[in-house]
Amino acid sequence: MIHRRNYLLLRKAKTKPELASILGVSAAFLTRTLYRSGVKSHVNSHYHQFDIAKKSGGVRTISAPSDELKDLQRKLSDLLLDCKEVIYLDKKVECLLSHGFERERSIITNARIHRGKRNVLNLDLADFFGSFNFGRVRGYFIANREFELDPHIATVIAQIACYKDSLPQGSPCSPVIANLITNSLDIKLSKLAKSNGSSYTRYADDITFSTRKKSFPAAIVKDVKSITLGSKLLGEIRRAGFSVNPTKTRLQFKDSRQEATGLVVNKKVSVKSEYWRLTRAMAHSLFKTGKFQIAEQDGSFRDGHLSELEGRLTFIDSIDFYNNLEKKKQPESKFEPKIHTGINKFRGKLNSREKVYGRFLQYKHFFANEYPTILTEGKTDSVYLKSALNQLQASYPNLVNFKSSKEEYSPKLKFPDLNRKTMYLLDIGDGATSFLRFVQRYTDDLKYFEGKKAKNPVILVLDNDAGPKDLLNHLVKKVKSCPDDIAVLKSGGYIHLFHNLYLILTQLNAGGKDSAMEDLFDAETLSTVIDGKTFSPAKHIDVSKHYGKHIFSTKVVRANKEKINFDKFKYIFNEIERVKLHFSTL
DSSP, X not given: OHHHHHHHHHHHOOSXXXXXXXXXXXXXXXXXXXXXXXXXXXXXXXXXXXXXEOTXXXXXXXXXXXXXXXXXXXXXXXXXXXXXXXXXXXXXXXXXXXXXXXXXXOHHHHHHTTTTOSEEEEEEBTTTGGGOOHHHHHHHHHHOTTTOOOHHHHHHHHHHHOBTTBOOTTOTTHHHHHHHHHHHHHHHHHHHHHHTTEEEEEETTEEEEEESSSSOOTTTEEETTTTEEXXXXXXXXXXXXXXXXXXXXXXXXXXXXXXXXXXXXXXXXXXXXXXXXXHHHHHHHHHHHSOOEEEOTTSOEEEOOHHHHHHHHHHHHHHHHHHHHHHHTSOOOSSOOOOOOSTTGGGGGSOHHHHHHHHHHHIIIIISOSSOEEEESSHHHHHHHHHHHHHTGGGOGGGEEOOXXXXXXXXXXXOOOOOHHHHHHHTOOSSSTHHHHHHHTHHHHHHTSOSSOOSSOEEEEEOBSSTTHHHHHHHHHHOTTSOSOHHHHHTSSOEEEETTEEEEEOOOBGGGBOBOGXXXXXXXXXXXXXXXXXXXXXXXXXXTTEEOHHHIIIIIIITTTTTSOOGGGHHHHHHHHHHHHHHHTO
16 A cells, blocks of 8 residues: 555655655755755745735735645645545544545535534634744654654655745645644544534634534533633643634524534535525626626625636535435435426426536536537547647647747647536536437527627537437438538538537548547557557457557557557548638638
8 A cells, every 4th residue: 555655654764865755756856945055944935925815804825835846745745645544544533523625525524513503613723824833843743653753854844844934825735734733632622522512623723613502511612692712622722832813703503594614504514595696696697798796805896707606606516416415315205206308308407506507517618618619429539639639739730829938738629527517417428419419409508698609619529420320310300501411411521500519520431431539540559458458449348358448548549649640630620620710700
C-alpha cells in the first residue's frame, strides 16, 4: 500500500533529498524553492497578497504562493492526507469530527450531524490559521506520537507551509496541517459534547454543537439569554491555543431557522430559501437577457460570470443529490409513480431546481458556447478527436490556441464534460440513440433563451454506421434542410440541420461501407497489444483476450498521440472548418 510506504518513509527520513523523494520532486527543486544563498527568508518571496471581502463584513487577506511553491505545498498536502488515512486505519477510527478540507467530507457531512435538533450552537475560532506559527507547526511534527519526525524534516515541512511565521490562507497545505494540530481539540470537545448529551463537529474554524435536550448543559452554554459559553468549553479552547470570536457566536432554537456551515438543518439538510430564489432569478435573467447581476459586499452590482452561476447551481444540486440518496434509504411509496411520455418526458422526472440547472447547461453548451461545441457518441470519441487535433494543430490554426510563454495549448472546440449527472439533466446518453430526442426538441429548447443568434455552432460528430439510423431516418423524413435519401446523407459532407445545429458523419470506408471512429486509425495503432491483449471495439468482449474502447482511448491513443498517424481525422476537422464558415454567414 503506497500510503503506508510513504508514511513509514516520512517517519524515517533524515535529509532533504529523502523528503524530496517522498514528495515526488527533485532535491534541487526543493532547495531552489525554499532557499537562496544569503537570503534568510527566500521562501517568503514566493507569495503575493490580496484582500477579498467577507460576507460578514471586513476583508480576508489571502497569501497566494507562486506556482512552484503551490505545487510543493499540494504534494505535501496529499502526503499528509495519505498519512492521516493510515493513522485512522491503524486506530480503526473514522474521521467524523473535522469536515473541512478532509477527503470524503464536506459542509453537507458536517451539517447532517445536526439535523432535527432542538438547539444548535455555532461558534467561530478567532484568527484560526494565524494561531499556527512556525514553532507550533514544527513542534507538532516532532512531538506528535503518530509522526515523531526528525527535527530537520519537521523544520523543512514548516518552511514549506509557513509564511511570515504562520499558516497562510491560500496555501493548499494550511488546512491539512491545521486539522492535524486541531485534532486533539476535536477529541476533547467531542468528549465534552457526548458527556453532555450533545453532538460536535468542526469545519475549519467553524464549530457546531447541537442537542435534543430542552437546553444546552451549563458546561457548553452557561447563560442562554446572553449566549455566554460554559467555562469547560472555553477552557478547552483556550488550552488548545485558540480563542472564540464572540461576534459570531449564535444559539438557534427549533422554532427558528437552524443553520450549520451555512446550510439549514431543521428537518433535512438544505440551502437557504433566499439563496435558491436568488439563483433562480439569476438564471432567468441570463436566459432572457444574456446576463445577470452579482451583488458586491458594498451594495453595488456587477455582471456575473457563467462560472459563478454554475457554481451556485452545482452546489444546490449537490445538496439535492445527498437528500435523494437519503430518501432512497426510506421505504418506497405505496402510490404509483406518474408516467411521463413524449420527447420531453425526462423533464417530468426533474425537480424545479434540476430543471433550471438543465436549462443552464443547455445555455452554456448550446447557445452561449465560446467555441463550437462537439457532441460525440461517447467519451472515447472525444479523446480520439482531442488527441488528433493536438498532433495536427499546425494544420488547423483556427481550431487551436497555440502554446505560448503565458498560456498552454488548448483546442478552440468545446467537448462538454458529460458526466452521469449532466447527461441525466440533458437527457444525453452514451451512443447515438439519445440524439434523436436531442434533435427533435432542439428548436423548442433554444426558444427559451434570448432572441438572438447563438454564439457558435453545435456539431454532432457521429459514426456512419447503424448506430444513428433512427436519427438519420428522422432527418430525411422530417428535416427540410436534409436530403431525402439516406444514402446521399451518409455519402459525405456536413449537414446543417437548423439554427446552430450541424451533423458530421465519419467518412464511409472503401466501397461505401459503414464506418466508425475507430476506422480512422491505421492498422498498426489498432493492433497494439497491452498485457497480452488486443483491442476490440465490440460492446461485449472476452476480457481475457481483448481490451475495450476506454483502454484503447487512454493507454493507446492519448498516451501515444505524438506517434500515431491521424491523417484520416483530417476529414472531420476539414468539415468542422466548413461548418464554422457556413455558420458565420447565417
